[in-house]
Amino acid sequence: MKAAVANQFGDNLNIETLAKPEIQDHQVLVKIHACGVCHTDLHACHGDWPVKPTLPLIPGHEGVGEIVELGASVKHLSIGDRVGIPWLYSACGHCEYCLAGDENLCLSQQNAGYSVAGSYAEFCAAHADYIVKIPDGLSYLEAAPLFCAGVTTYKALKVSEAKPGDWVAIFGIGGLGHLAIQYAVAMGFRVVAVDTGDAKRQLAEKLGAEAFYDFNIDNVVAEINELTAGVHGSICTAVSKVGFRQSYDVVRRGGKCVLVGLPPEEMPLPIFNTVLNGVSVVGSIVGTRKDLEECLDFAARGKVKAIIEEKRLEDINDIFADMEKGEITGRIVMGISS
Numbered sequence: 001m002k003a004a005v006a007n008q009f010g011d012n013l014n015i016e017t018l019a020k021p022e023i024q025d026h027q028v029l030v031k032i033h034a035c036g037v038c039h040t041d042l043h044a045c046h047g048d049w050p051v052k053p054t055l056p057l058i059p060g061h062e063g064v065g066e067i068v069e070l071g072a073s074v075k076h077l078s079i080g081d082r083v084g085i086p087w088l089y090s091a092c093g094h095c096e097y098c099l100a101g102d103e104n105l106c107l108s109q110q111n112a113g114y115s116v117a118g119s120y121a122e123f124c125a126a127h128a129d130y131i132v133k134i135p136d137g138l139s140y141l142e143a144a145p146l147f148c149a150g151v152t153t154y155k156a157l158k159v160s161e162a163k164p165g166d167w168v169a170i171f172g173i174g175g176l177g178h179l180a181i182q183y184a185v186a187m188g189f190r191v192v193a194v195d196t197g198d199a200k201r202q203l204a205e206k207l208g209a210e211a212f213y214d215f216n217i218d219n220v221v222a223e224i225n226e227l228t229a230g231v232h233g234s235i236c237t238a239v240s241k242v243g244f245r246q247s248y249d250v251v252r253r254g255g256k257c258v259l260v261g262l263p264p265e266e267m268p269l270p271i272f273n274t275v276l277n278g279v280s281v282v283g284s285i286v287g288t289r290k291d292l293e294e295c296l297d298f299a300a301r302g303k304v305k306a307i308i309e310e311k312r313l314e315d316i317n318d319i320f321a322d323m324e325k326g327e328i329t330g331r332i333v334m335g336i337s338s
Helices: 039-046 140-147 149-160 177-186 198-207 220-228 241-249 271-277 289-300 313-324
Strands: 002-005 014-017 027-037 063-070 082-085 088-090 123-127 167-171 190-195 211-214 231-236 251-259 280-283 308-312 331-335
Touching (some): 002 313, 014 313, 027 082, 027 140, 027 313, 039 313, 063 140, 082 123, 082 140, 088 123, 140 289, 140 308, 140 331, 149 231, 149 289, 167 177, 167 220, 167 241, 177 190, 190 220, 220 241, 241 251, 251 271
Parallel strands (some): 167 190, 167 231, 190 211, 308 331
Antiparallel strands (some): 002 014, 027 063, 027 123, 063 082
């Protein structure tokens, strides 16, 4: 099979010919038709995080395709099922987090394209209990980004505990943020968006944001607080220190600031105001299988649609270069097998 492989941290990926994976009894073999490209893939290939993947590595955790082989113990899936392989490749299933329905917090989890081989390849072995079926009406290209960017933003909005009619602020209208606006609108929230530039303003308003604030021009905190009297929840997909602080400062008493982006610097927390105002600052990491099913359902019903640009697997190094320069709008999805 053809696969994109990282052999050294920071080097270009190589397109190599490898043997198809041999599956175990609990696994299925998925013929990958498309795979989204996430910034996490870039971090994995550069070895940026404290826990580094083992090289050589096949990245990719937004892989979607059809099942072409079943392990001996797999009874709930069939050959030909359309499925996706998310970041949460597997969890232990019996720890306190898994038993509480928080499998995304499992300390023994495996992650696709990081601790196990991912979907930058024509075939990928997947744990049968943790893949999720793609609803009818969603193409592979449409579905791929939802297996990370979609479920991540949808889960963050759930974590905010906002209710229909409440105000939420989305900081960063990129690959994650443009989906966050759509999920927020579909969930009945009133949305304010923060980013910079006319293109982002037009995009945010087109997707349903009631207001847009440019962090290079506007007094973001004062203007959002004047409009909303403080939002009930803020979702920070931005990775800047200023963006974090602004997302905190626009939350009303008793509200939640939900952190999704992973900035390279530490962020001081104003403890006095946090305590006095009863503000919660929480992290949100991807989502569970149930969250993923729900987020796919929104898309299947036409409520959410990722902005995608289709590329080829052979384009991966150029895609990574554009990602580093911040020149990608929406999500890149690589078509792999026809």
